[in-house]
Amino acid sequence: MTLLGKQSPAWKGVAYVNGEQKAISNEDYKGKWHVLYWYPLDFTFVCPTEIRGFQELLTDFEDDGVSVIGVSTDSFYSHKAWFADRDTFPQTITHPVIGDTSHGVTKAFGVLKEDAGVAFRATVIIDDKGIVRAMSVNDLSAGRSPREVLRTVQALQSGGLCGADWSKGEKFAG
16 A cells, blocks of 8 residues: 555654764654655665765755655664764764664554565655655665655656656756
């Protein structure tokens, strides 16, 4: 069952934010566009490529008024240890990353791989009215493109008909 076009489920969790624990919830993003992206596990090969990608584009997301929140079924402590590894993360991770050990956030969005107890690689774009505007889910082995997530948010925010590979500032289709 898809959440597309529906009100985002309520969620809350403990996040890694600049090395500190912070409780966050959907209420913190009320009235704001935001992206939730899930990855399965810390200390893996594909996951840091995605996290670094979102971090590298964070200013672009923020310029468009979009908050970015990572979610994993690992704990805050696992995140803290992993993000301290300067070989894996040469830049500091400044966007929140939820440690969803209870799987509450992951289950609310239907992106838990039950048999493994980890999240699929999912991305959800939620608009300023709390409506799910886009959702994609990949199997564990295929990473996503943070740049495409940014392009999709920009297309959704534009209010126009945006063809494939449309970029912010281009004319609309039709």
